[in-house]
Amino acid sequence: METRLDDVELDVIIVGGGMAGIAAAQQLLQNGMTNILVLEAQDYLGGRIKTINTEYGHIDLGAEWIHGQKGNTLYDIAVENRLVHNRNQSFYISPSSASIYDVHEFRTENGSLVNRNIVCQVSKAMEDLYCKSINSAPKEYQQDNEIISEIELSKFDKAISKDYMTKSFATHYSEGFDEYLESCDITDYDIQKALYKWRLKWELGDNCCASLDDVAFPGRYIMCEGHGITDLKFGFGSVFDVLKKDLPKQKVQLRKPVKQIKWKRNICSVECFDGSVYKSKHVIVTVPIGYLKNHMTSMFCPSLPDKKVHAIQNIGFSNLVKVFLAWKKPFWCESYSGVQFVWTSDSIQEQLQTVIGKHGTTEMLKVDGNPWYHDITGFERCTGRPNVLCGWLVGEGAELSTTLSDIDVSKVCTRLLHCFCGDENIPEPDNIYRSQWQSNQYIGGGYSYVSTRTQDGDFEALCQSLPSNQNPRLLFAGEATSFNFYSTTHGAYETGIRAAKTIITLKQQSKEPTINL
């Protein structure tokens, strides 16, 4: 007779089968801890890594690139498995990053091309503003790339000084840019300001936030050395596949949303929404911070300590939408890499309204009175997929667009391309693929950022195991619990390894104390 997993006592249950969860599982298995189970709410593993294969090639609805190289294990895995695109190939297109200024066209809503010198000038001013502040950061902010243990985390939290991060991203940039503008040629003033506004939108996307007023500057994020963006031949799913390939099927249960975790005993009990109950010595929680924000009250018994609740509430977590448009036949030429939308006035609104109105759908231009499409930063080519353009919908627009249909979004995007490219003949795309992370009840948004609401001690409280770091029954992992690499897949990976190592070390030391309640 087969053993039912809900009858046995497990060593570790991992809640969530994204990057952090699978990294933890892999680490435990490699260290001989095989009595484990991953409970994943959805019908696939990967979480915010979701590569779909289409007739136009792969589409990454979530994570797409590896950020940084040196010290980034995911980069090493990708290289070892020959998954990385060769930058020197003629068809390689530099993907979206702050340096897209070098390759993309910047156009205004009238279709006019913005002078490249001005584009580069503004780009440099913005980069200088960013670097100036990073370089003045206290040393304690800079953790090396080594994975640290749960117990040592508090050491880093002490580095968070209120004086250092009270400024928001918005304030930092607006003060600095005003100063920069004063030194500029007055004739370029309007276009420089318009480019600056474009850059702020790009930052909304990079930070995945609804407002830059809420983002603490400069945050704690550190880029691993090497290229900031590594493009993958078959999408991010291919890197994830390498990690999950040694995970035996019976160690994973899909479609198993966890309802409640009872954690204040020697043995934790994990109850799923389908009524099944599993027991284990340790539970590693890797669900996204968006899910925790919405469910932390009912998910834990006893409730989480107030400090942890506040830390979860104070983390920034908002939305970002990727819009992929695909044509059977591209309308662009081989050397084209993309177009960025630089808005100089609102006049296009009327034009858009008239043209789209002919199809009887003008209401799609404004959701709740807001022109959501202003928050599309532009469209860019995707390496290896010659018929696809990818656009980024950021900030409030990302949130507003979730109520629109694919057809409506596709029509508005086509109209934007007509205006900004100055070409009325651009056909409507044959297909559209859109990420919808915010409306996914198990994710709830894009990725985390350090908010200006963050208080001293929040990071430590967020990561702290319960009932204590010395007796870790309930452990926390996932991208938001990475000190320097939050928001990324390698950050998530590192936290999964960290949680697993904590348990492995305890087991090796046979130091699993009993709690008597």
Ligand code: 6YU
């Ligand atoms: C990266 C990139 N990238 C684009 C977009 C998004 C993200 N990221 P998971 O959510 O994966 O797993 C948790 C699981 O838990 C999940 O499967 C749930 O179903 C499950 N679950 C929930 N509730 C449950 C329950 N009750 N029971 C059981 N299971 C439950 N990262 O490295 N490169 O290109 C991008 C991008 C649109 C949405 C990204 C990128 C972020 C990563 O996707 C993300 O961090 C990890 O996958 C998370 O893994 P996890 O395991 O923690 O959670 C200055 C400064 C600013 C800093 N910014 C710098 C970098 C900006 C990053 N740029 C990203 C850009 C893109 C394109």
